[in-house]
Amino acid sequence: MSRLNVAELAxxxxxxxxxxxxxxxxxxxxxAAKQFAEDGIQAIRSGKVFLREVQCSWRRNSPANLEDxx
Numbered sequence: 626m627s628r629l630n631v632a633e634l635a636x637x638x639x640x641x642x643x644x645x646x647x648x649x650x651x652x653x654x655x656x657a658a659k660q661f662a663e664d665g666i667q668a669i670r671s672g673k674v675f676l677r678e679v680q681c682s683w684r685r686n687s688p689a690n691l692e693d694x695x
Contacts, residue, residue, distance in 0.1 A: 648654055684690060
């Protein structure tokens with residue numbers, strides 16, 4: 626059975642941590658993340674408007690309202 630080389634594992638982990646940090650700080654990544662967040666917020670807002678419109682249309686077009694002449 627092979628033994629775990631802890632020093633090599635720690636060195637590899639350190640390199641990956643440094644790489645991840647560099648990616649996280651990359652201006653293009655930061656800009657894209659901000660845009661993604663803004664787009665997500667707008668999508669939620671648009672989804673709420675869409676659902677309200679569907680609900681209102683459902684009420685306007687439901688058989689009970691059509692029979693009453695509303």
